[in-house]
Amino acid sequence: MSKKPLRVRDVALSLLERIEREHAFSHILLNHTLNEKPFHEKDKALLTELVYGTIKRKNTLDFYLSPFIKKGIHSLDSWVRQLLRLSVYQFVYLDRIPLRAVVHEAVTIAKVRGHVGVSKFVNGVLRTFLRESLPTTEKLEGVEKYAIEWSHPEWLLEEWIHDYGFDEAKKMAETNLFPAPVTVRVNQLQLTKEEAKRALEEEGCEVENGHLSPDALLIKKGKIPQTKTYETGAITIQDESSMLVARLLDPQPGMKVVDACAAPGGKTTHIAERMEDKGEIYAFDLHQKKMQFIEEQRKRLHLTSIKTKALDARKLPDFYERCSFDRVLVDVPCSGFGIIRRKPEIKWQKKPSDLERLPDVQLDILEKASELVKKGGRLIYSTCTVRKIENEAVVRAFLERNHGFDWDEEAMKNLPTSLQPQVNQGEVTILPHHFETDGFFMAALRRM
Numbered sequence: 001m002s003k004k005p006l007r008v009r010d011v012a013l014s015l016l017e018r019i020e021r022e023h024a025f026s027h028i029l030l031n032h033t034l035n036e037k038p039f040h041e042k043d044k045a046l047l048t049e050l051v052y053g054t055i056k057r058k059n060t061l062d063f064y065l066s067p068f069i070k071k072g073i074h075s076l077d078s079w080v081r082q083l084l085r086l087s088v089y090q091f092v093y094l095d096r097i098p099l100r101a102v103v104h105e106a107v108t109i110a111k112v113r114g115h116v117g118v119s120k121f122v123n124g125v126l127r128t129f130l131r132e133s134l135p136t137t138e139k140l141e142g143v144e145k146y147a148i149e150w151s152h153p154e155w156l157l158e159e160w161i162h163d164y165g166f167d168e169a170k171k172m173a174e175t176n177l178f179p180a181p182v183t184v185r186v187n188q189l190q191l192t193k194e195e196a197k198r199a200l201e202e203e204g205c206e207v208e209n210g211h212l213s214p215d216a217l218l219i220k221k222g223k224i225p226q227t228k229t230y231e232t233g234a235i236t237i238q239d240e241s242s243m244l245v246a247r248l249l250d251p252q253p254g255m256k257v258v259d260a261c262a263a264p265g266g267k268t269t270h271i272a273e274r275m276e277d278k279g280e281i282y283a284f285d286l287h288q289k290k291m292q293f294i295e296e297q298r299k300r301l302h303l304t305s306i307k308t309k310a311l312d313a314r315k316l317p318d319f320y321e322r323c324s325f326d327r328v329l330v331d332v333p334c335s336g337f338g339i340i341r342r343k344p345e346i347k348w349q350k351k352p353s354d355l356e357r358l359p360d361v362q363l364d365i366l367e368k369a370s371e372l373v374k375k376g377g378r379l380i381y382s383t384c385t386v387r388k389i390e391n392e393a394v395v396r397a398f399l400e401r402n403h404g405f406d407w408d409e410e411a412m413k414n415l416p417t418s419l420q421p422q423v424n425q426g427e428v429t430i431l432p433h434h435f436e437t438d439g440f441f442m443a444a445l446r447r448m
Contacts (some may be wrong), residue, residue, distance in 0.1 A: 002092050008043045008084065010112075012050040016082040024053060026345050054082075055344040058178050060151040061085040064092065064135050069124050069389050076304045079113060080122065084405045087126055092134070099130060109337050150174055155352055156337070168431060172386070175433040176432050180341035182219040183210055183437075184235040185266075187191065187301055191234045193217065199229045212416055212435040213243040215270075225362045233301040238266045241338075241430045241440035242384070245329065246270035246412045248442055249380050253278035255326040260313040260369040261283055265294030267331060272303045282320075314364055317371045323447070325372045327380075332362040334383040334390050338439025341432065355387075362394045370402060370447075378408055379445040384438055386431060390443040395427060404447055411444035 011033060018024050030051055054061065062073050065084055073081055087106045090097050104128045111119040137145050143161070147154045150173035160169035185198040193209075195219055200207045205227065210216025217235070224230050224237055245267050251257050253276045262268045262283035272281055278397050283294050288310035298306045311319065313330070335355050338348050368380055372377045381398075383390055399405060407426030415428065418435070423429050427443035 008047050010109055011088060012047055013079065013083055013109060015051050016047040016054055016086065017079055021078060023316045023349050025343055026051060027342060046257060050086060052344060053093055054086050057089060058085065058152045058348055061088050063148045064088055067135055068128050080118060080255035083122060084107060084125060088129065098243040103127060123408060136282050151177060152347055156347060171433040172431050181436055182214045183240050184219060184224060185215045185238045185270060186217060187234050189273055191276060196229060203227045203229060210240050211222050212418065213240040214416065215243050216240045219327040228351055236266060236269060242266060243270060243381060244415055245382050245442060246274050248411055248444055249327050249378060250414050251275045251327050255279045256279045258325050258372055260316065260328065260330045261332055263293055265297045267329065268294055268306060269297050269303060270303050270307050275305060276361045277305045279305055281306045284313055286312050314368045316369055320372055322371045323374045325374060325377060327378050328369050328373045329380045330366050330369045331382045332365050334385040335387055336384055336421055338384040338386050358390055359394050361423040362390060363397055365396065366398050367402065373447045375447050376446050378409055378411055379405065383441045384427065386439040391429065396441045405445045406448055408444040409445035
């Protein structure tokens, strides 16, 4: 075996270790590694597949391994456990890699990282696994069975089944096991959608129209950040469901707008584009470090109407005049379970106890930011989660406590026709399998 394939798997193991041990974000670590290390294109694709695939299928892989480890998989050192998961993922889900090569590389890694005893153990487990039939879930029942087959935590599936029914929960979980599409938003201050499409194709990209957003192009092939079309500010990488927020907000040129939880700035810059870069957009986020992301995007897109400031959204009324803004967007911090395809580790890292306070924080942010909305003005609440306790429940609690606001059903007409059947009064939930987008929630309210 050459050293190159071994190196890919060794790097994959290191990343998996950091993601589990440090609760690091897979996409950030992976992108940094791909940019910093001199991998060939095929090796980059393999590394991405190994890291994301092993994380996505974690509890299914543990189920497959459990019969072959006497003391249980969690009795193993963390890196050994990850190495076995990584190997079994290749056995079960990848069909172009020779099985003997997988075993050989795993044993070699175990010998280098551990000692002869560990390498013999890894060799024994993997060879026994290959000799035996794949363990089945036929003796399991209910959500325990689904958790293994769909590779999601039991508690999360129980919640989804309760909120959306069995069929929708199943489709959502199964969709989360596949890669998320890459979509870009066209900056129509620079190019029309057709012009942007042609420009990307001339740079070697394979491009289609998006499934949902009128502003979206779907990238089937190509490295977008390396294109001149991206560098000059004609496009922005953004999921289609997220693109709908600015359309729902419907800011007009010359308006005063607040984006209360703005980083990394995708929605902020889209608002500026929709306003023809005329007016005032105040973008806030709690952390100063995150403001640089917005500034970088603002400069790349050549936008001048955006003003950034590090500020807790709950303190907005202390700094800005009440009832003085035409539009206020509140895209609150959330559990993020609508973007599991992009951050698969969050379904394993987050527990119900970690999320108990979230709805209270979200409601507090919404209430404080709402004080800035002028009479007749529009307030948008959005999240990238599909948990009803963070979505519909928060909006209803707000309306019960703030009688000066009501549903803004007129705003919902700004959403695509294909989404209209899913609109309920002034709110809509998009599940990942509906349009091949991130899971997302939006609600439109107005001050009466």
